[in-house]
Amino acid sequence: MPLTPEQQAEIEHSRSETRQTRRVVAEGLETRLYEAVHCLDHGFVRVVDYMGDDSAIVQAARVSYGAGTKQARDDRGLIRYLMRHRHSTPFEMCEIKLHVKLPIFVARQWIRHRTANVNEYSARYSVMDREFYIPAPEHLAAQATSNRQGRGATLEGEEAAEVLRLLRDDATLTYDHYQQMLNQTFAGETIDETRAGLARELARMNLTANVYTQWYWKVDLHNLFHFLSLRADAHAQYEIRVYAEAICEMAKAWVPAAYEAFEDYRLGGAQFSRAGLDAVRRMLKGEEMDAEKAGMSPAEWREMMAALG
Template sequence: MTVELVRANAQDADVLFAARVSTKGEQSLEDVDADASKSAGLINYLMRDRHGSPFEHNSMTFYVQAPIFVFREFMRHRIASYNEESGRYRNLRPVFYTPAPERKLVQVGKPGAYSFEDGTAEQHALADAEIRSSCTHAYEAYRRMLDAGIAREVARAVLPVNTYSSMYVTMNARALMNFLSLRTTREGTHFPSFPQREIEMVAEQMEDEWANLMPLTYAAFNKNGRVAP
């Protein structure tokens, strides 16, 4: 999975001036470039008591490369702006996702109460071989249709959802916290989540970028159980 932070207007001070306008009005303009480290307590208070709107006055744009099935999960979060590459307008590349050896393969339990365990060497070999074979045949069919003059938007129908795509996603810190609370597994969270590993791999990289941009907000998020305010 590839995640790159391509543009950001996000810092802890953004939370402060947005929050203080409620009590200081025009004087809150003095806090636009304030030293946020002196107001870590205010950020923690806002997070703890779930005063969420001050965390929205910032923006981060990420470039993400991941399998299509990851994007379908990602775009269920209707709290961001998305632009994805189009199989209608460009030939899709023969790049497909296969699970790495450390990817847990075996589901134990029922939906809503299950966990994943390591697969055997034989199961990993089978999964790898079958996925590669299926993708090879699918892409060959895709190329045959394109070569025959069939439109891209029709030919792409044979490609599997583990085909890699790319997109830009733009969101603010509040939206990102909501995403992280649902798409990462962490000790100490108030509401445990059990995301599919592939989208968690994307979320972890986004989290690392955000932690560097807004360290005080990030610390408050973790201190208060990783619950989006």
């Protein structure tokens, strides 16, 4: 369960209140505000705040005085033009703030995207919760044999059972010892009066990388799309892709025209190299091509042919 009843109540309370504003409002996102979308076994992602909507992109591109929109149709066309020609600054005019609960090893991958604002739960200051990620059996993938960075078939039988047992036992054991070293239960109660307890900033080093942490993460729409193009991709690690896909749904509700353009030109598109373009040209003229004739490496050729279905 990613949320305690108290947390759920706080969220419900935030959702129950509405206020008047003169700002632009994204209706599609308002209904989802604050709500936690579950990810993995104990994680979630939820929108905590946002600024702007599709019209804000148009308004900035035109540096206009009033609301962005004259006609929704023109706006969509302009947004597609901006996306196609990589005019990224108008997309930076929208901003979103997320609250994310995620395993540490996922957080370490996520934070590599530097153009964002982050406030993480501090394990120097606070005690971490006893929650860790254990993959569902269907996500217990073997190492890929062809690709050093990827996943192969799903583990089965005794091997799978043992992996699950090890992950669960080790996370439990190291967390137990974490508490023991702190000489505290989670509620902060001292266990043994004769002991001082190790500093939190040190004890945390005993926790495994599947322990859950939390952060507030704020990013503009241009950088969010860049994040999603890498992390909602089929080659991204499953455990971060789950979050990226949940955020895709949020973006779609928030800025539908921009998201559609993003899907058409980025997620669903492909970049061709000079040699790739040349190969396509020759194929369109009826020539039989292969990697060698095209002057491409086998891997590059395979990737291009996959993009061409």
